[in-house]
Amino acid sequence: MHETDMTKALILTVRNWWEAQPERPQISQVHLTVGQFTCVEPVSLQFAFEVQTRNTFLETAKLVIQETPLIAFCHHCQQEYRPEIGVQYACPDCRSPMEDIRSGRELKINRIEYCSDSAESYASNL
Amino acid sequence: MHQTFDAALEINLLHANQEGADHNRAHFDAWGITCLNIMSSPGAGKTVLLEKTLAALNQTLKIAVIEGDMTTELDADRLRQYRVPVIAINTGRSCHLDSKMVAGGLHQLAHQYTPSDFNLVLVENVGNLVCPAEFEIGEHAKVALLSITEGEDKPLKYPVMFQAADCLLITKIDLAPHLEIDVNRIIANVRQMNPGVTIIPVSAKTGEGLTVWFDWLQSQIPSAEKIASKLPDLTSA
Ligand SMILES: Nc1nc2c(ncn2[C@@H]2O[C@H](COP(=O)(O)OP(=O)(O)OP(=O)(O)O)[C@@H](O)[C@H]2O)c(=O)[nH]1
Ligand SMILES: [Mg+2]
Ligand SMILES: [Zn+2]
DSSP states (O other): OHHHHHHHHHHHHHHHHHHTSTTOOEEEEEEEEEETTSSOOHHHHHHHHHHHHTTSTTTTOEEEEEEEOOEEEETTTTEEEOOBTTTBOSOTTTOOOOOEEEESOOEEEEEEEEEEOOHHHHHHTO | OOEEEEEEEEEETTHHHHHHHHHHHHHHHHHTOEEEEEEOSTTSSHHHHHHHHHHHHTTTSOEEEEEOOSSOSHHHHHHHTTOSOEEEOOOTTOSSOOHHHHHHHHHHHHHHSOGGGOSEEEEEOOSOSSGGGGOOOSOSEEEEEEEGGGOTTHHHHSHHHHHHOSEEEEEOGGGGGGSOOOHHHHHHHHHTTOTTOEEEEOOTTTOTTHHHHHHHHHHTSOOHHHHHHHHHHHHHO
16 A cells, blocks of 8 residues: 555656656656565556556656565675575574665665657757 | 657655655754654554553653554544643555654644653554555654564564564563463564564553563653763763
8 A cells, every 4th residue: 555655756756857857758667676675565566656647747658666685694604695585584504683684675766768759859968 | 760868866765755754853853852653563552552651651751642543533532531642643544654744743743732841752653564664754763563462473474664673562461371372482583683672572451561661761762861870970981
């Protein structure tokens, strides 16, 4: 359910960017990074995005979600490991607790891909 | 000619909520208020714990409550008996409190009372083990509750809240004799992902562990006396 709120926030951020562009370009893709150690379900996000962008400037835009795995660093073993979400978070070698999360907490709007059809705006971007 | 361009944004999806949370925290700090975000699944015992806490500490501390009950004023009404300000936030269909809702609550508090008169704001979040952990509200510490009837595996299955908690209360400990549950297993499961968390087993029914909770709560409030009592330590060191 919180994916609905997050999608609202996402659309607002993209809209702010879009409205700041003089040529109001056609946005084709919105790229997100979603960590696996967050409360966000990519499928729900995808669904909310589809519903909420209907009949808007993002109607034809595609949401591209890249998931990042949970990776922790064990200071005792001096190595990274991948905790098994739902099962085991401690270091599999020495059983030290998970303290240092190196990946998996990301919730980030990375970039926007957009098209420009007019030669004029193409030239201005050179 | 059809050309594709890229614009790098690199913006956190929750940045608006985060900014709101920082703003709330700045207000709390200016007023000298410690804010605790109390989270759990539905029915783990948040409201009963608040009732016990208000009954015990209402004289010692100046407490206000922000109640994130989904649709009703039921929980808020239970707490108003203790003669503390209870700001009820109707969260509608939302499954968590966000910083904007809490900002609305703070406005109400500031409108009806003098905020600097308080030193503790307890926020009861919406009963939900998943979402509230992702939305900061401007709290100074996160308190998670897990009732022993929920099972040993819950911290493993819903790790984000337990990983972020500063204090975990294992509630309804009085029911332990009736259940096949290993409290040490719960503790070990939480410590796997959050070794520094303070864990306190409590029963609102028998009162077990409550004084430990009250002590922890008071330790979160930087009082003038405490700062003063630390001074001799500094000089003797
Ligand atoms: N046996 C026992 N029951 C408890 C204890 N604490 C709470 N309960 C019971 O658990 C039920 C739910 O308690 P609440 O305090 O309403 O739980 P909550 O977390 O506020 O629930 P929501 O606000 O709906 O999410 C009530 O029937 C309480 O009487 C306890 O320590 N022991
Ligand atoms: Mg309640
Ligand atoms: Zn290790």
